[in-house]
Amino acid sequence: xxxxxxxxxxxxxxxxxxxxxxxxxxxxxxxxxxxxxxxxxxxxxxxxxxxxxxxxxxxxxxxxxxxxxxxxxxxxxxxxxxxxxxxxxxxxxxxxxxxxxxxxxxxxxxxxxxxxxxxxxxxxxxxxxxxxxxxxxxxxxxxxxxxxxxxxxxxxxxxxxx
Amino acid sequence: xxxxxxxxxxxxxxxxxxxxxxxxxxxxxxxxxxxxxxxxxxxxxxxxxxxxxxxxxxxxxxxxxxxxxxxxxxxxxxxxxxxxxxxxxxxxxxxxxxxxxxxxxxxxxxxxxxxxxxxxxxxxxxxxxxxxxxxxxxxxxxxxxxxxxxxxxxxxxxxxxxxxxxxxxxxxxxxxxxxxxxxxxxxxxxxxxxxxxxxxxxxxxxxxxxxxxxxxxxxxxxxx
Numbered sequence: 001x002x003x004x005x006x007x008x009x010x011x012x013x014x015x016x017x018x019x020x021x022x023x024x025x026x027x028x029x030x031x032x033x034x035x036x037x038x039x040x041x042x043x044x045x046x047x048x049x050x051x052x053x054x055x056x057x058x059x060x061x062x063x064x065x066x067x068x069x070x071x072x073x074x075x076x077x078x079x080x081x082x083x084x085x086x087x088x089x090x091x092x093x094x095x096x097x098x099x100x101x102x103x104x105x106x107x108x109x110x111x112x113x114x115x116x117x118x119x120x121x122x123x124x125x126x127x128x129x130x131x132x133x134x135x136x137x138x139x140x141x142x143x144x145x146x147x148x149x150x151x152x153x154x155x156x157x158x159x160x161x162x
Numbered sequence: 163x164x165x166x167x168x169x170x171x172x173x174x175x176x177x178x179x180x181x182x183x184x185x186x187x188x189x190x191x192x193x194x195x196x197x198x199x200x201x202x203x204x205x206x207x208x209x210x211x212x213x214x215x216x217x218x219x220x221x222x223x224x225x226x227x228x229x230x231x232x233x234x235x236x237x238x239x240x241x242x243x244x245x246x247x248x249x250x251x252x253x254x255x256x257x258x259x260x261x262x263x264x265x266x267x268x269x270x271x272x273x274x275x276x277x278x279x280x281x282x283x284x285x286x287x288x289x290x291x292x293x294x295x296x297x298x299x300x301x302x303x304x305x306x307x308x309x310x311x312x313x314x315x316x317x318x319x320x321x322x323x324x325x326x327x328x329x330x331x332x333x334x335x336x337x338x339x340x341x342x343x344x345x346x347x348x349x350x351x352x353x354x355x356x357x358x359x360x361x362x363x364x365x366x367x368x369x370x371x372x373x374x375x376x377x378x379x380x381x382x383x384x385x386x
Binding site for chain 2: 013037
């Protein structure tokens with residue numbers, strides 16, 4: 001078993017960013033903590049500490065993708081999670097940067113009402129009927145704006161692997 | 163085959179109420195054409211972006227460590243439980259001790275300042291070889307890093323920009339500093355640095371601060 005002092009140091013140094021990544025991928029705080037604890041248990045069981053923090057972040061990503069694969073399809077689409085195996089070879093920090101870039105693009109470039117509809121759909125998880133009611137729009141118009149918004153974000157980031 | 167826009171519209175409707183569809187129907191809708199599949203992937207990414215942005219940035223690492231020690235670690239390694247408790251108590255004790263040291267240092271600095279002024283008034287020509295210069299505009303107490311005979315004391319950085327503080331600490335350990343995040347340069351906080359600690363511990367302590375991620379690799383400290 002890894003020396004307790006080293007384990008604690010690794011935990012304190014890396015836990016925050018690991019739990020953040022797990023939360024982003026899984027959307028569930030308890031599941032996220034479970035994943036990160038599992039990884040530290042594996043680290044505790046080994047005799048040699050991981051070489052660097054990138055190893056731990058990659059372990060979080062892989063463990064989360066495995067959990068998503070094991071979920072029921074209905075739960076995956078309800079949580080807007082990937083349904084096909086992600087060929088995700090990009091470094092984790094690049095992925096998080098990209099998520100920042102998407103948020104910035106939506107706020108700064110998308111314009112209204114696309115931006116508000118985007119937030120209501122992805123931040124508040126409202127259905128299209130609820131969004132249409134909230135904004136006083138015809139449901140068909142709300143659909144049209146959301147699809148336009150998604151397509152514009154897609155076009156802007158199309159050169160980067162999703 | 164339906165036009166793409168109709169497929170994407172169908173995707174949106176399905177996502178509003180997935181329970182109304184079978185697994186096969188869900189797969190068929192998402193995979194109805196490349197555009198629809200890519201739209202779903204973009205929506206996955208948009209949802210992650212939302213979680214990333216709204217996630218709680220401050221994590222209570224102490225509480226998380228305690229949960230880990232008392233839960234999974236204790237179950238898998240009962241023998242580690244004693245160490246964990248000891249370590250948690252030790253960490254809490256260190257926090258209290260750090261505050262206490264802070265109070266002592268402030269008193270010590272005040273005493274030293276009075277003492278220095280009195281000495282100066284009594285004999286201008288006399289200069290104590292090991293007198294520490296106090297520069298309050300920079301930081302509360304500079305450690306006598308180069309003094310051979312002086313005990314190394316903790317250095318208090320109070321409201322000093324990170325871009326000034328970190329290179330000084332790094333120089334002590336002969337490591338370089340890189341700021342990957344320019345905003346972090348101007349971060350200011352109160353930090354007590356004990357030069358007798360090893361660099362890993364210093365990096366670990368710095369990482370306890372909100373909005374600050376510091377890594378050490380290949381003799382280089384990177385601030386993200």
